[in-house]
Amino acid sequence: VCVAETLPECSVTVLAEKFSPDTTSDGAAGILLPMEFPDISIKRQHEWFKNTFDHLLAIAFSSQASEAGVFLISGYQVFKDLPSEKTPFWADVVLGFRYMTDQELKRFPDHKFGQAFTTLKCECQSYLPWLQKRLLAAGGQVLQAKVSDLQELALDFNAIFNCSGLGSLSLLPDQCVYPVRGQIMHLHAPWLKHFTRDGDGSTYIYPGVSSVTAGGTRQQGDWRLELDNQDAEGILERCRRLEPSLKSARVTGHWVGLRPARETLRLERDELKIQGRVVPLVHNYGHGGCGVSVSWGTALNASGLLHAALGEKMLHARL
Ligand SMILES: Cc1cc2nc3c(=O)[nH]c(=O)nc-3n(C[C@H](O)[C@H](O)[C@H](O)COP(=O)(O)OP(=O)(O)OC[C@H]3O[C@@H](n4cnc5c(N)ncnc54)[C@H](O)[C@@H]3O)c2cc1C
Ligand SMILES: O=C([O-])CC(=O)C(=O)O
Numbered sequence: 001v002c003v004a005e006t007l008p009e010c011s012v013t014v015l016a017e018k019f020s021p022d023t024t025s026d027g028a029a030g031i032l033l034p035m036e037f038p039d040i041s042i043k044r045q046h047e048w049f050k051n052t053f054d055h056l057l058a059i060a061f062s063s064q065a066s067e068a069g070v071f072l073i074s075g076y077q078v079f080k081d082l083p084s085e086k087t088p089f090w091a092d093v094v095l096g097f098r099y100m101t102d103q104e105l106k107r108f109p110d111h112k113f114g115q116a117f118t119t120l121k122c123e124c125q126s127y128l129p130w131l132q133k134r135l136l137a138a139g140g141q142v143l144q145a146k147v148s149d150l151q152e153l154a155l156d157f158n159a160i161f162n163c164s165g166l167g168s169l170s171l172l173p174d175q176c177v178y179p180v181r182g183q184i185m186h187l188h189a190p191w192l193k194h195f196t197r198d199g200d201g202s203t204y205i206y207p208g209v210s211s212v213t214a215g216g217t218r219q220q221g222d223w224r225l226e227l228d229n230q231d232a233e234g235i236l237e238r239c240r241r242l243e244p245s246l247k248s249a250r251v252t253g254h255w256v257g258l259r260p261a262r263e264t265l266r267l268e269r270d271e272l273k274i275q276g277r278v279v280p281l282v283h284n285y286g287h288g289g290c291g292v293s294v295s296w297g298t299a300l301n302a303s304g305l306l307h308a309a310l311g312e313k314m315l316h317a318r319l
Contacts, residue, residue, distance in 0.1 A: 001131050002299035003161070004138035007307060010159070012140035015147060017167070020128035024165060025291060027255040029184065029206045029213045030122040031073070031195065032056065034090050034293045037264045042089045048297030050093045055296040056120050069126025069209065074118040075195030076100060078111040078242075083199055086113065094119045108242070111198075121195075122292050123208055147171060154272040154279040159306055162283045165260030165291075174266070177286060179258035181222035183231045186211040189249035196242050201289070203238040211252055214239045218289070220261070227254045262286030267298055269305045280309035 004012040020026050034049045036042075059070045078100070091097040100114030108114065132142065147153055150171065153160060162168065169177040189212045197204040206213045217231050232254060240246045265288070270281040284302040287294060 001135045001138065001140070002296065003303050003306065004135055004140040006300070006303050007310075008138075010306075012135070012138075013157070014135065014140060014142045015145055015153075016142075017144070017146040019142065019144065020132070021125055023124075023128070024257045024260065025124045026128060027184070027257040028124055028292050029204065029215060030069075030124055030127070030208075030292050031197075031204075031206050032094070032120040032122065032293045033077075033197070033290065035288060035290045036089070037288075039264045044301075045294070046089055046093070048294040048301065049090050051297035051300050052294050053093050053120065056122055060120055064130070067126065068130040069123035071121055071209075072118055073121045073195055073207065074116070075197070075206075076104070076108075076114050076116055077197045077199050078105070078108045078114040079199035080111055082113050086115075088115075091115075091117075110241075115199075121206060121208060122295075124292065126209075150281065151272055151274055154274045154277075154281075157279065159280045159310065160272070160282070161302060161306070162281060163285055163302075165285050165287070166258055168260075168266075168283075168285045174262075176266075177260060177262050178221055179223055180261045180288065181217060181219040181224060181256065182215065182259055182289070183217045183228060183235065183254065183256045184213050184215040185232060185235055185251055186253040186255070187214050187246060187249040188212075188252050189246060191245065192243070198238075198242065203235070203242060205239050205243050205246070212246075212249065214246070218259075223258065225256050225258070227256060259289050260286060260291070261288040265294075265298070267301055267305075269309055271309075278313070280306060280313070282306050282309070 003010055032053055056070050059068050060072055065071060095118040097117040100116050105114055164171050166179055168174045192207045192212050195206045204215050214235055265286045266283045268283055270283060272279045272281050282302045282305045284298055
């Protein structure tokens with residue numbers, strides 16, 4: 001969508017083995033909260049998050065908000081131990097960031113420190129079909145297929161974006177890519193409006209449009225997509241400790257997804273050479289546990305890289 005809208009001279013085909021509702025993104029809690037990637041400047045990560053937040057905030061404030069599944073949500077992130085940085089790099093992007101007061105912290109006896117802020121929730125089961133409509137409206141098309149050879153693909157296209165997430169492990173192949181298994185459950189608890197997240201990333205409660213997402217697990221290198229009952233019990237127990245009112249919440253579903261993790265996110269220009277042609281290839285994968293949070297920002301960055309590559313190509317053609 002980003003390419004189709006920002007580089008209208010390009011005709012865009014989205015080629016994927018799986019589409020919504022069968023992707024990892026579909027099951028994500030969809031909270032906008034970035035993690036920190038090593039070896040990437042904070043300035044660049046701040047820009048990715050800010051561009052995503054501002055883009056989605058405009059959607060949340062528009063008449064499209066309900067169909068797109070994007071809305072504001074306020075809540076707490078609480079810490080058992082003082083974090084190394086009490087004010088994270090994204091504090092000025094979310095709305096109304098502040099430290100929790102002693103009065104607010106009182107209900108979390110295991111926690112010493114907390115942050116209160118308003119962020120966005122982007123429910124991908126609504127957002128992805130809405131994005132697909134936006135793509136078609138911008139003249140793009142979608143095609144269901146598994147790509148096994150980028151070189152072969154380059155025969156049919158003038159430029160390629162590789163956004164294959166965990167698929168890059170076999171497609172490139174990139175051995176730095178690995179799964180981080182995440183299990184969550186959906187609860188019926190319509191009285192909850194505020195989110196709560198443990199700063200260690202182990203436990204979170206995110207109220208949504210039709211259910212509350214309760215998580216989670218972060219199992220590195222674990223490829224199991226089956227539900228693990230022990231994990232489910234652990235999630236419920238930890239969430240109830242944070243939010244005792246969940247004792248009376250009904251469990252309405254479970255979901256397991258594999259975060260496409262990497263030592264660090266890969267967003268860079270590459271190229272393929274085929275039959276005397278140079279085909280720009282832009283990698284944009286390895287978003288781990290924050291692919292929704294930096295989705296639009298990384299897409300804008302990737303589109304910019306393609307724009308630069310096409311500009312250089314035109315210059316060469318003229319010389
Ligand atoms: C439990 C859980 C909770 C999460 N919560 C959040 C959250 O609250 N906020 C947040 O920001 N992030 C969250 N995430 C992380 C987020 O889901 C991921 O970062 C994001 O989904 C990654 O998006 P992606 O497009 O890179 O990968 P995917 O959604 O996995 O999409 C990859 C696409 O590439 C296609 N593909 C791969 N290989 C090939 C191939 N060879 N040929 C053709 N197509 C191919 C796939 O079919 C798919 O369409 C969560 C993840 C989990 C598991
Ligand atoms: O950690 C969170 O708050 C939600 C999330 O992004 C994940 O589970 O990957």
